Amino acid sequence: MKWLTDKEMRAWTGYRRMRLLLDLRLQRELMSQSGLSEPDYDVLSNLSEAEDHSMRLSELARHMRWSKSRLSHHVSRMQQRDLVERHECADDARGSMLVLTERGRQSIVDAAPGHVTSVRKHMIDLLTDDELDALAAFSHRIVERLSADDAAP
């Protein structure tokens, strides 16, 4: 085990603090602008980008790294708000299919511009061009490595 150097510690504590403050701010602005929580936004944006605006609950849960039961509870509350529909497939072991409603589609269309403005204001517009490249490169490298670990037996 090797302790972090000063330079590494500065990068690590910066990341940790940025993550905490940025997430809180983005969530707060998203909620006040659109009435959507971050998981609501994730569900709606994933469905809006999917073919036929629909995805299996199990597939969406895997993508969001949520358990199926946690996502199922969350989606039930979104159904009550008429943002998504759930179709049970009794003859298919892969389980229920989620479909974006017209109201859900309108919600994400309405919410997206404000959310992008928040993301720009609090993060993206504060980075230089080289920093954007660096972030894109190392974040995707980290994600690939973690995903490969997960896929390993």
Added chain:
Amino acid sequence: MKWLTDKEMRAWTGYRRMRLLLDLRLQRELMSQSGLSEPDYDVLSNLSEAEDHSMRLSELARHMRWSKSRLSHHVSRMQQRDLVERHECADDARGSMLVLTERGRQSIVDAAPGHVTSVRKHMIDLLTDDELDALAAFSHRIVERLSADDAAP
């Protein structure tokens, strides 16, 4: 409102995905190695770095961006595990004082090497020297800006 360019989108989606996968992995390894959750670790490491191994609950809550009641509930569970003590200050409106116990001190001493190894393996050692500098620079810039906003009236 200006949509994100491809380059900006690559940085943003990389950040979001990295945050999700990295946090899950670090939390899982921390818990399996030491039996500590991430909030447990934060409370213990903040106290271990504080003068006299003690901090006011209100001050720690502000630092962690938790509500006092949420932190108070969390700390009650840590008290039951003999990781921290809480001293009520009846004559002080600033409220209770948290103190690290010997067992709490030992827990963070035991947990730290494994946690640092995880942080190195899944993040820090995957970054080039220039990427470490870039991350340190832009994360602290973002944190400063968000903190300044919070301090504004």
